[in-house]
Amino acid sequence: MLVYNSQTHKKEELEPIEPGKIRMYVCGPTVYDQIHIGNARTFLAFDVIRRYLMYKGYQVTFAQNLTDVDDKIINRANEEGRTAAEVAEECSAAFIEQMHRFGVLDPDIRPRATREIEAMQEMISLLIERGHAYAVPSGDVYFSVRSDHSYGILSGRDLDQLRAGERVEVNDEKRDPFDFALWKAAKPGEPSWPSPWGDGRPGWHTECCAMIHRYLGTPIDIHGGGADLVFPHHENETAQAMCAWDAALANTWMHTGMLRVDGEKMSKSLGNFYTLKEVLDQYPADAVRLLMLQTHYRAPLDFSFDRLDGVRGTLERLQTCVRNLRWAADRAPQDGELNDADRTLGRAIDAAREEFCRQMDDDFNTAGGLAAIFSLVTACNTYLAEAADDTSTAVCLRAADMLCELAGVMGITLSRSAGDDDLPAGLVDLAREHAGYEGDSAADAAEALLAARQAARAEKNWGVADAIRDGITALGLVVEDTAAGARLHRKE
Ligand code: AMP
Numbered sequence: 001m002l003v004y005n006s007q008t009h010k011k012e013e014l015e016p017i018e019p020g021k022i023r024m025y026v027c028g029p030t031v032y033d034q035i036h037i038g039n040a041r042t043f044l045a046f047d048v049i050r051r052y053l054m055y056k057g058y059q060v061t062f063a064q065n066l067t068d069v070d071d072k073i074i075n076r077a078n079e080e081g082r083t084a085a086e087v088a089e090e091c092s093a094a095f096i097e098q099m100h101r102f103g104v105l106d107p108d109i110r111p112r113a114t115r116e117i118e119a120m121q122e123m124i125s126l127l128i129e130r131g132h133a134y135a136v137p138s139g140d141v142y143f144s145v146r147s148d149h150s151y152g153i154l155s156g157r158d159l160d161q162l163r164a165g166e167r168v169e170v171n172d173e174k175r176d177p178f179d180f181a182l183w184k185a186a187k188p189g190e191p192s193w194p195s196p197w198g199d200g201r202p203g204w205h206t207e208c209c210a211m212i213h214r215y216l217g218t219p220i221d222i223h224g225g226g227a228d229l230v231f232p233h234h235e236n237e238t239a240q241a242m243c244a245w246d247a248a249l250a251n252t253w254m255h256t257g258m259l260r261v262d263g264e265k266m267s268k269s270l271g272n273f274y275t276l277k278e279v280l281d282q283y284p285a286d287a288v289r290l291l292m293l294q295t296h297y298r299a300p301l302d303f304s305f306d307r308l309d310g311v312r313g314t315l316e317r318l319q320t321c322v323r324n325l326r327w328a329a330d331r332a333p334q335d336g337e338l339n340d341a342d343r344t345l346g347r348a349i350d351a352a353r354e355e356f357c358r359q360m361d362d363d364f365n366t367a368g369g370l371a372a373i374f375s376l377v378t379a380c381n382t383y384l385a386e387a388a389d390d391t392s393t394a395v396c397l398r399a400a401d402m403l404c405e406l407a408g409v410m411g412i413t414l415s416r417s418a419g420d421d422d423l424p425a426g427l428v429d430l431a432r433e434h435a436g437y438e439g440d441s442a443a444d445a446a447e448a449l450l451a452a453r454q455a456a457r458a459e460k461n462w463g464v465a466d467a468i469r470d471g472i473t474a475l476g477l478v479v480e481d482t483a484a485g486a487r488l489h490r491k492e
């Protein structure tokens with residue numbers, strides 16, 4: 001399996017540090033507002049990367065932080081007369097809610113920066129002890145980029161070039177303009193923690209690095225984020241790890257291309273952004289996923305509502321095909337001998353899976369993976385049209401299962417067990433009670449219940465999670481947790 005490493009600029013064979021296991025970390029959001037769909041593109045890309053690694057049988061440990069102390073959070077809190085903790089808490093909850101709606105799996109570990117201050121201070125002390133950092137009279141602590149001979153290793157930038165070319169904040173206390181703050185002295189009205197260098201708060205680059213070391217150990221297999229994080233954030237993260245623990249932070253660095261509107265990067269500062277929430281209020285999550293996954297994760301992604309409208313039809317083609325296959329399976333003679341058409345579709349099913357993996361093994365080529373899924377859709381539609389009343393139950397079910405399986409790796413949930421016709425109508429009432437569901441489709445109610453159960457479990461809200469499971473059981477269904485997410489099926 002080949003993965004592009006942005007440090008070496010090459011596709012490399014993925015070789016886990018521990019056989020069969022992958023430890024990965026993706027920088028999480030700064031929680032000061034709703035995230036925009038550019039952020040969501042990056043989180044989605046790594047969701048699918050993680051799902052595919054799990055599909056290939058790796059035991060994946062996935063960590064993602066919440067940056068819950070930062071200038072932007074403090075500014076917003078001051079504007080609104082609230083505490084930074086209140087703003088961060090509200091925005092963290094909103095982020096998690098939107099990720100659930102988008103079908104992004106919860107990380108195994110979700111550290112919050114404000115609860116990891118001790119680990120950060122330990123790392124800073126070690127860096128000072130080893131001569132890679134210094135405290136200044138104001139109470140700040142800086143990392144000394146000059147002390148790190150490999151500084152620039154990730155981004156390929158060299159310090160002299162940087163000094164000549166880029167503007168940096170002027171600060172008399174720094175020994176080098178590119179020295180960055182590991183610890184920032186407290187200013188009045190800001191959240192702060194006591195430290196050997198005086199009250200203050202950690203710098204952003206310090207947070208991720210200390211949390212990775214604490215929860216996953218260093219080096220990890222994969223470190224990810226958007227391409228805009230390569231410099232300085234990831235460069236500074238890896239510099240700290242090298243200097244504190246003599247270890248690279250990650251073996252493979254993966255970076256996503258930027259989502260753009262009208263050729264420009266989507267960002268809060270440019271004001272050209274749509275929040276994930278407003279997009280998911282108007283379009284099904286799976287359509288947004290499908291649109292984003294049609295572009296390779298490293299390439300820039302051009303977003304437009306026209307494209308999103310167009311992709312809805314594509315998603316429906318997939319859903320309709322699975323529904324038709326199940327319908328045909330129910331009505332086909334159970335034990336018919338396989339004929340030529342059945343065997344042809346059987347081969348197309350195997351070929352689709354093989355092609356899907358071939359594409360995804362090549363640096364997670366989701367566009368190629370989707371093409372493999374849709375070539376199977378075409379083969380199924382041909383089969384259903386030509387075989388008419390003479391379909392094979394076994395082959396129809398196998399085709400439907402394969403489509404669900406492969407779409408599931410992309411995080412696209414096709415109701416695996418049955419369409420509306422076959423699911424108990426009681427699901428709708430259950431979803432109204434527990435999942436805030438307002439529609440009347442049993443299949444949609446099933447999805448809403450599974451999402452609500454996942455959310456409840458993530459929040460350790462066992463009462464709600466159990467009530468949902470018990471309600472589902474009472475309807476004669478069971479919840480099965482699979483690598484591709486939870487699904488419902490009938491009790492055997
Ligand atoms: P932030 O909260 O700004 O640190 O961003 C969270 C994540 O979203 C980071 O991994 C960023 O690299 C990523 N990101 C920000 N803007 C975009 C964009 N327009 N397209 C893709 N990813 C982005």
Ligand code: ZN
Binds near residue numbers: 027028209233
């Ligand atoms: Zn980070």
